[in-house]
């Protein structure tokens with residue numbers, strides 16, 4: 001009697017699934033991808049873009065500055081189709097294209113980390129929806145002041161820095177962004193986020209969302225917290241969703 005193929009295949013499939021290594025969330029390209037990219041870049045791209053990736057005006061491949069491209073898919077399209085008439089298209093395998101993108105995203109550092117950059121539109125939807133980012137952050141005039149305004153964050157931070165902020169906000173927190181607690185000589189306590197500080201005064205947005213200026217002469221104590229008020233998305237969003245948010249943040253470059 002012949003066993004139906006399905007019932008013979010099923011245990012096999014289960015075995016394959018069970019044997020697949022349990023991977024940590026894969027937010028980056030592998031070092032093998034980057035190595036592939038190093039080789040291909042030297043052979044195919046360096047002639048025009050230079051060893052430092054900065055010889056074409058308005059484009060700095062090492063720093064991830066492009067004229068139009070934002071996402072990894074955009075880079076794949078540029079490589080495949082070129083930019084007529086200035087740059088030819090290249091017919092490469094998916095692995096080779098992936099390698100070139102990894103090398104560019106690693107900032108041309110063969111031992112660097114190459115962060116994945118997903119889809120801007122999906123990232124925008126996550127920002128105001130599931131990600132809950134818009135409940136704290138302001139973008140282009142919309143949203144609260146409690147957290148830093150992100151309207152030009154894409155011009156200020158690298159993909160790697162943005163990803164770190166999402167996955168590990170406390171470790172990524174810049175000194176100016178630390179939450180502060182100020183006690184004045186009159187005994188009032190103000191908690192919030194500094195927006196500016198000079199020799200004579202500290203400006204902050206209080207936890208209640210108000211802009212407050214405190215004169216330094218009136219300060220009894222000021223402590224800066226070391227834990228970010230921002231929750232990590234590491235266990236909440238998938239790898240692809242994090243890549244989409246990084247893409248959206250990178251697309252924020254000030255005045256639109």
Ligand code: HEC
Pocket residue numbers: 041044045046047048049056059061065066067068069075078079083086087088090100
């Ligand atoms: C013949 C010269 C030439 C070669 C070879 C070349 N490029 Fe370019 N590339 C250019 C020029 C010129 C531009 C700017 C085009 C423009 O925006 O008008 C450009 C633009 C780009 C951009 C930026 C697109 C944007 O949105 O600003 C990327 C990314 C890029 N090239 C990647 C590569 C990669 C990767 C390779 C190798 C596979 C490569 N290029 C090979 C000339 C070249």
Ligand code: HEC
Pocket residue numbers: 127131132133134135136137146147148153157162165166169170172173174177178193228229230231233245249
């Ligand atoms: C509970 C409020 C809150 C939520 C929700 C929140 N953040 Fe934040 N975020 C902050 C605060 C406060 C800071 C400043 C302290 C720090 O850097 O960790 C910050 C910092 C950042 C930074 C670093 C800014 C810089 O100058 O480098 C980025 C990027 C960022 N958030 C993006 C996001 C995104 C994307 C989301 C949604 C997934 C999000 N945040 C959700 C409060 C929040």
